[in-house]
Amino acid sequence: MHKLLKKRSKKIGQPPGSLIHIGDETVKDVKITIIDYKDEQFREMEAPSLEACFPFKDTDSVTWINVEGIHRSEILEKLGECYGLHPLVLEDIMATDQRPKMEDFGDYMFIVLKMIKYNAENGGLEIEQVSLILGKNFVLSFQEGKEGDVFDPLRERLRTGKGRIRKMGADYLVYAMMDSIIDNYFVVIENLGEEIEVIEEKLVTDPGPDTLRSIHKLKRDMIYLRKSVWPLREVIGSLERGESPLVTKSTGIYLRDVYDHTIQVIDTVETFRDMLSGMLDIYLSSVSNRLNAVMKVLTVIATIFMPLTFIVGLYGMNFKYMPELEWHWGYPAVIGVMVIIAAWMLVMFKRKKWL
Amino acid sequence: MHKLLKKRSKKIGQPPGSLIHIGDETVKDVKITIIDYKDEQFREMEAPSLEACFPFKDTDSVTWINVEGIHRSEILEKLGECYGLHPLVLEDIMATDQRPKMEDFGDYMFIVLKMIKYNAENGGLEIEQVSLILGKNFVLSFQEGKEGDVFDPLRERLRTGKGRIRKMGADYLVYAMMDSIIDNYFVVIENLGEEIEVIEEKLVTDPGPDTLRSIHKLKRDMIYLRKSVWPLREVIGSLERGESPLVTKSTGIYLRDVYDHTIQVIDTVETFRDMLSGMLDIYLSSVSNRLNAVMKVLTVIATIFMPLTFIVGLYGMNFKYMPELEWHWGYPAVIGVMVIIAAWMLVMFKRKKWL
Amino acid sequence: MHKLLKKRSKKIGQPPGSLIHIGDETVKDVKITIIDYKDEQFREMEAPSLEACFPFKDTDSVTWINVEGIHRSEILEKLGECYGLHPLVLEDIMATDQRPKMEDFGDYMFIVLKMIKYNAENGGLEIEQVSLILGKNFVLSFQEGKEGDVFDPLRERLRTGKGRIRKMGADYLVYAMMDSIIDNYFVVIENLGEEIEVIEEKLVTDPGPDTLRSIHKLKRDMIYLRKSVWPLREVIGSLERGESPLVTKSTGIYLRDVYDHTIQVIDTVETFRDMLSGMLDIYLSSVSNRLNAVMKVLTVIATIFMPLTFIVGLYGMNFKYMPELEWHWGYPAVIGVMVIIAAWMLVMFKRKKWL
């Protein structure tokens, strides 16, 4: 399971704009890919050096520079200088504990998103921060460089020119990237939904302490998911409202669609939370019910055998003058009495529905 | 019971506007009916082919095209092209996991609603998505094509010309359709209300684990109902506020009425939720009370018989010199002592109200 | 106790504006009373026929027409026609499951309120819907026609000309009616407050399952009360803000007073809700405490008698060579040992505060 918190304390005492990487250590090299397109025209290349990115800044075509790996500050610094990014933006890109947000710097926009993957092996969630810079003709994207890339189908669409993507501007590309990320939330939600259904089944058939643990784990997942998705609403909402000239009106309609998806994700997360609370209630009352059942067994046993044991103890006394002991039919009579008592008690318990 | 989630993951990686059906598989054919009316004039027909719908677009009369079955994308595509619908609208019509919403595209409005039916056999809820397109002179409606049609009385009213419906425009028709759908919520709510009353009765007379299960099931139903109704408020509210020229002012008054009904449904759902929580509290405390009762029985039995068993054990000892054993009235005396002890204890328990 | 829901489903499929009575069946005749006043002038009469109401429409004096009994649609229809009411207003008057609301139709206002009565016999609440129409010179009021009329003191004031009521317009009359209704809420609240105090007392002295039932019943009452009062705030607030020319500014000050009372009622209902939750907590923990007490008794008894029973069983064994059995002081010695064990245990339990 991912850590509760990332160590931010190492930044203390540093001047603002200090580029310090906050997040999981990684040894991978930084990988930079460039995609440049306009209508029919399309170029894709892995950047041999950072400097290869610079000339694309002022071209007429849309350029997408994807940086995988954000732990080397000198790369970010140079890129930031070339594209005129504020030092605080670079600092935020390197600090992977940001919450989703959108900041409008006039000639570019800075967007932070969270990519969430469901780890099918241990059922955990993996969160990766994606930072986007939307300029007039370019998009810069920064990923932590974890395994798997949610943008592959998007790249494919760019290559083949499928859909309208190549005819639209940089804002549409950012929309498409956000759409990819949020579509992925549905996969996570479907997986968690399946986990919930499994636990619900188990809650009826065989609840145990591990059921409780599973509920708790899912509740925690919901907390994380919520934390990632909730601020998205505001982010996309303010993008959609189209206050910036960087976002065209026709893209606004598409952003409204992403906005709807976000609301849908939030809705589902809230529904799951409600259901998990309900399941916790059921679990707790099933524990009480089982305690009840155990106690009934104990009470039935004790109530039947205590009087009987008393009777046999009675005739085990060594008094000299106990007339019953001399009777010929004494023993069978006592046996008979005890059978009657036991039978009567069983009937009583049946009536009380304890058996 | 309907599934928690619909598989949306198959859409991942597709460009926006891809027409992919999300929802339950269905084999029924797509059925298209056309109703065209204006004052005294009225025509109703089942469309022999899709193309039959096209000429109605520019007539002066109000045209209602109802499409039952949304799993065939080519039909939607052609219809969308003819009536100038945005690809995202078509995509949303086919994805049946939308939440209720209203989108204003200027020359037409797109409204998504949820139709809820109460399945009397298993007490489950069945949800069907209805999408409406309101244009200047036409209304397109899309249903998933499940059994039963809530619009039948409306059609009847159109045929007979009862009420003012034939004298009003397309916006009034949309209002009438929304009214039909929301009126149906009252049926669902009445049925759930009856279920709640049955459980409340049972909670007093004979609560058991199945009572808990029923409460939980109803709580879940409330979650679904709430999810369907809550966004309606905003949808109808923004329709009513009359910002679009497609909705006339006189229809606005009617929409305010539907708005009231929606608030009433929401109110009732919230009341039900409150009541269900109260019932859960009662159930849980009845479990505790029963545990208490069981424990009292056990304690009474043990408290009476343990001292008695000790006494009879005492005189079962084999000491050589035990004067009481030799006494002539020893046995009856011990019996007497035990009766007194037992009686005294019973009195004590009566006083403590344990019996 | 009043029913959870009123049957609204019979309205399904009817065109809007259909006059269908929703609510309890009643056999009483419809009774119409007319009061007409202006300064010194005052007339009061029971209308012999509906038509008697019509001439008052255009007089200069203030006319109050009170209709008791709303189950006959033809009466409402005619009245509505004469006074120019919208069909939806008539429909809402007949449907007694409305929530409190205010609708401004320009030349008249439509106000729905709930009258709540406390039934001292069974402690239940009785809710009656009152609909008011405020026009320029007239007020129409519609009651369900249940027993008791909260407007009697108001009528008396009109008759005697006490206070300023006869000098003011129709808006002041409506204010006075709302004031009467909301003043009545205080009676209900005082009665419920007394019930709460009785239960609180009982919670300390002798809590039982019926205490829980009482708490639950009161919680339910609060839900209903809240449902009736909460929307009132908005209703009176929007009246007070004086956006309509029908409400004069001097009446606005009085409405602010009613508004304050409404807030006070809401406040008290919320306080009661908080207190009832607290009482539920106390009840539940008193159940736990009693379980603890029961278990302590059981444990004390078992802990004292089990070792003793073991000891007497020990000397009840039939071994040939058991030297203690032959000792002359064996029996008293064993008795002594057992007394010491029992005493020591009692001291232990005293220390643990179990006794």
Add this chain to the structure above:
Amino acid sequence: MHKLLKKRSKKIGQPPGSLIHIGDETVKDVKITIIDYKDEQFREMEAPSLEACFPFKDTDSVTWINVEGIHRSEILEKLGECYGLHPLVLEDIMATDQRPKMEDFGDYMFIVLKMIKYNAENGGLEIEQVSLILGKNFVLSFQEGKEGDVFDPLRERLRTGKGRIRKMGADYLVYAMMDSIIDNYFVVIENLGEEIEVIEEKLVTDPGPDTLRSIHKLKRDMIYLRKSVWPLREVIGSLERGESPLVTKSTGIYLRDVYDHTIQVIDTVETFRDMLSGMLDIYLSSVSNRLNAVMKVLTVIATIFMPLTFIVGLYGMNFKYMPELEWHWGYPAVIGVMVIIAAWMLVMFKRKKWL
């Protein structure tokens, strides 16, 4: 403890503006004191008759008329007539169940506050309603006339001319009065805070049903405190915003300070509420823990002695052919076996941490 509700029902049916005293009965005489000051000039007197107050209305100096005791309506009526107060204001002054509020009547303001005193003897809260009228050059204050007066230090400051109070206008006097009242809340809060600390201590060392009762009592106090303080925020906020010409800008800065104090009180009340809920959780789980401890004792005793009692019972059987009974070392052997069993069980329980 003060009553839950004050009897408001006696007002039912009275016309608005009826002066009826709602609150605790009191026999004290009404006491009226007049303070009149301006810069160096200062006069203080107890009014011999009500009429003595009238001439101060139009003086240039600031006049503060304090009325202690509000149960005599004729006094209020005359005063109200002289100072031009609205009948509803007089009605609200006499009804001591108002919630804090501020009403702007143009040439005067009406402010209702709650004075809270902590009764050190029984730990209860005592609430007294204070009504203030702020006019251009005068302040009228109305108290219920309970013991103790929070305004004494303020009067002293007026007498000695300490601080800037004599140089400022009537609005500053009202500010100073509100400040005195809210400062007093801190005393109440400190006392309740000490009670909470005492209970927290007890919760660790020796929790019992009375601890629960104390928590419940404090929770109730919080409900009352909150009810008194919460609306204050709005009252002072709207005063501070300076919309009325009666409040000068320089006093506004001081009101902001009172506003801050109010927020601080509200904050603390909320913190206390959170802490009390936490303490309730701890109490409940300590009850469960004690039940657990009791049950463990019972189980340990039963588990050790039941097998032993069985063994001694075994050798108490009277079968003719029981070889062990004849063995010479039979008795010591059985004793030994039982010691081993008991020891092994004790070790087991130690391991399970039940001992």
Add this chain to the structure above:
Amino acid sequence: MHKLLKKRSKKIGQPPGSLIHIGDETVKDVKITIIDYKDEQFREMEAPSLEACFPFKDTDSVTWINVEGIHRSEILEKLGECYGLHPLVLEDIMATDQRPKMEDFGDYMFIVLKMIKYNAENGGLEIEQVSLILGKNFVLSFQEGKEGDVFDPLRERLRTGKGRIRKMGADYLVYAMMDSIIDNYFVVIENLGEEIEVIEEKLVTDPGPDTLRSIHKLKRDMIYLRKSVWPLREVIGSLERGESPLVTKSTGIYLRDVYDHTIQVIDTVETFRDMLSGMLDIYLSSVSNRLNAVMKVLTVIATIFMPLTFIVGLYGMNFKYMPELEWHWGYPAVIGVMVIIAAWMLVMFKRKKWL
């Protein structure tokens, strides 16, 4: 642990603006340091006397006067007079129970913040109030004078001229100070996060009453943290919005960054609160589970040994005619029967999963 409340009651009855120290007693001397800088120019000195601060008021360079120790009112009074501070500001500086706030006095701003330190020894939180005055060319800061100073790295940056700090104005200095304080919250949060992880571990392996106590302690810490951080959002938000000419637009971007950090802290505190509630649920259900386990042991033991004890008691009876006692194989037969009964019961319990 720091006290729940600071004694504010000693201020009661004092005129507003009275300088009374509210907070922990301290014996340290008041220490005043002056830093004055502009671009390359830098001076740092400990003020020999208070008067040394006065000449810096009107210089062109940025002056930072840091006052450590706020318990001596005469120092504050003189400083306040020189820099033209409102008496209420001085009063608030001395009262260390303020909540974070920002007040704009036109030519200077008054900001109150809370510095939080984590005491690693006892896991407690230590809160120190920091008051800032931002003027045109100067910043005054007031600390309570507790150990440790969070501003040391900031001073170092000023000395070395690292970063842009020396090139910017007084507003940037205030930003840098706020940034230092809020960065410190992350350290506190990381420490609390580690505590939470330790407790979570323990909750699975070995939950006990001390686990509950730890959860409760953390919940309390969260309440305090929340109280300190929550109002910060509004404070920084209103600073950032740039309504005052004292805050330049370029500093606004930096303030937005601090704002983001504040939101992040609030978010984490809320997440922790959610997690702690979840952990409480788990703890409580683990208590129930253990009770269940204890009861099962008891029931198993009782259910096995009670019938057996009955059987041996049966053959311990002293009836004259009990044929079984005479049988040669009677004893082994009874032993056999008992073994069978015990074995069957064990199998039953295994099936029920009680063993």
